[in-house]
Amino acid sequence: MEKQNSSTNNSIMDIIQNLFYEIGTIVVNLLKLIYNTSKHIIISIYLIFIGLFTGSGKFKSGIEKYFDDPRIVTMSTNRKIINSIPMGFGAIFSGFGAWFNHVGKRVEEYYPRGRKNPNFQTGLVVLLLIISIIIAYARPATSSRSQNFFLANLLLQVCIFAMMAMALNLQTGMSGIVNFGVIFFVGVGAITTSIASTRYGIPPFFGMIIGMFVSGFIGYLLAYPSLKLRSDYFAIVTLSLGEVLRRMMLAEPFLQTKRTFGYSVGISNVEGPLQNLFPARLYINFLAIMAVLSLIFVYWICNKLIHSPYGRVMRSIREDEDVVESYGYNIFNYKASILAIGGALFAIPGAFIAWRLASVTPGSIQVTTTFFVWGAFIIGGKGNNKGMIAGASIIVVTREVVRALGNINRSESLILTVIDSVYEFIVVDIGGFIFGDTTWSRIASGSHTVDLSLLQIFIVGLIIVIFMNKFKEGLIPETPYLLETEEVTKASKIANSSNPTQSSSVDKNNIHAISDLKQNHKNQKEGEQ
């Protein structure tokens, strides 16, 4: 601004300089605007990305003119219509994102001190769930049966991951016990459920309840070392327990299916609840509905726990153990109880994992699953149950959609063609130039196409890194507990009003609180920029 005033000399250089300066300020302001709205824009970019991934008809027909590539096969009109649906949805949802950004900003103005409107959060979660279902429908499928399976499986997986993340949230987000043994508890639940039904003929649902008891009891036992050990030691002990369980499945005859000669690895032929009532291909739909119901149940329990006096004690234990102890609370009992409750809740998704494939194998007790659940926990925003559903849906939708790409024709999807050609260029041209063609092709293992089942893991890793770098408090941050009194709402309204003269109409007793709130709000805004 000072430069503008100083341009009294009418030399051409000065005018050009001012022009550049103004253009610069416009660009900087635009960049600031983009940065401020980046949270929602990244979600919309993510959606457009998935839309592109599932196959884009419109882009393709334009590019066909420029690339005379024999691999590009002309598509049928039906296929083009199907493929353009996700693009359309992507555009609609980017619009939704912008609208949410607008609404969110207005909502935040009325809820200072980091509070968010709970309706806004619920809306975001419902939106993410709807998106995942719509993506599943828009996905090009070979038959209605595979489409149905994909959709039900997606819903089931989202529910399983959300339940795991919620139980983790109880232990880590609410109580501060760094638990890396997610798959250990889940595995114990799955194994107990399946053994109860296969070996002892107990009905599956009661098998799950037994699994909950066993898993919860093991969680209670784990409290003994957790009180003694430092938190990172406890994390690594629980991490290794998951691996021990996987090895036990490989070794222990009790955890294997008996054949006529010896044993086969894994527990197979696990009966699901009410399995005889449904035909085999529709059973996964029933399981998905069951999973949604139990997700609601788990969500209800977790919400009750978090907002109860018990949850308040747990949160203060997370913040400072010594203070809580000085108030006379027995920390061991609290930690043991939350480990037991969390362990019991972990057994529910474990049972669903066993029922989904009607078996438990060492492959279903991978340590990597723990990492995925932690990713969902962090992306969603720790300490918030709605965030768990959001994080789980992002992780699972990414994984399943990228995995489903394996079914569609590679040459019909633009983004796959691009990825493959880039990969081929790196492997054949650059690698062959440096290392020699013949030797190089030996370790290139044949085809120069990207294995999509591995790309999903890469993308999940990328999402975790981006989220940690950009928004480490997650999609939906924890809402600080604040009493709903008239004073606070009044003060917050006044603090947000831009007109300073209004503040004179308030009691003098409230002035300190108002100035405090104003300062807070200002800090918050500065922090955003």
Add this chain to the structure above:
Amino acid sequence: MSEENKGNTGYFGFPTWTYVIIIPILVIVLLPYLLLILGLLFNWESSSINFNPTSITYNALLFGALYLGLAISLTLGYKILKFPNFAVGEYFLVGGYIALYISNSRWFSSYSNDNPSSSLLFVALIAGFIGTGLISVLVDLLVFKPLRQRDATPQTLMISSLGVSLGLRALLTIRFGTGTHKIPTIQEFGGAEINIPGINIKFDLYRFNVDLITSTGDSPINLGLSVLDVLLIPTIFGLALVFFLLLKVTKYGKAMRAVASNKDLAASSGINVEHINLLANFIVGAFAGITGVFYIAKYSFDPADGLYLLLPAFAVIVLGTVGSLIGAFVASLLIGFSRAYSEPILSALQRPLDRNFLSTYKEVIPFVVLIIVLLFYTQGIGEALERRFNAISFSSYKKSDNLQAMEGDL
């Protein structure tokens, strides 16, 4: 270090450091018998054990060396960068695949002619050391440095290292597939003879044997060691020792210890903390990478190995007190020994014509030892060791040392 005020006595009034020596010995000695008794309880029919002390000791040192390579990376990451780096398992993979690149390059094309160059292993080791270190630095600059500048919590850093680990492993698996790989280890160094009165030791490296020829003219005792086997253990343990000494002696080592002790104080005394962080990252990658090169030369190598070797390495650093290098050293030997001892017993105990139930448990033994020792020693063994041997040994994190590092000519 606040435990110093509590006094040095342990459970039964003995000084704690005696337990550090007694418990490992108890574990090493009693674990085989415990397993034996357990096995006899379940399976009476067959229990013939081939107990070869030489091979067991050798295997113990081998496992110990492999665990130590990763454990030093993890310890350094914990001490200086202040978070458990899960990407170390992938740096290990990167090291192995760099060796694969080198062995398949046109200068060392080992498959086309059966006469590979003699310097392959050395070139691969050096390339793995430097290349993985550079990749670690690159990852740090891209991912961890922006987080550090924002004063991120260790938990944030740890989760983003999980993300890096997933991404790197996926990229490596896309490139090299899930199959196993191995680099050829044919080496031509010629032979060497050492004549000691009484015993004639003949290192016939062309035939990859070390023969002990007694002077009475008996048939030579073949130890069956290849050049790689001779190189592996001394190289990793030697590198670890050299690293200790460098930490103790050099200017950068002192600066590193100062940063580990107190970052702000180190920065105020003129140490460039960011440089030290980059150097630490290089060493983190380099140790994991050189372990990977040795692993791909010794065993067949696939992308799942990164995580499955990382977990015992985590057990090692927890057992040896997180952040203590001497603890990692001792704990890697302890876990290596317990695993090597349990292996022949477990494989002997199972029924001859059955699936190998029990020998699968050899991978579980490190975690079992970890849990048993942690029940008695909640702090790990390295803490007590450091407290006892501070004055004598090259323990790197003594308080007065750090002060000296601050006051020294930095």
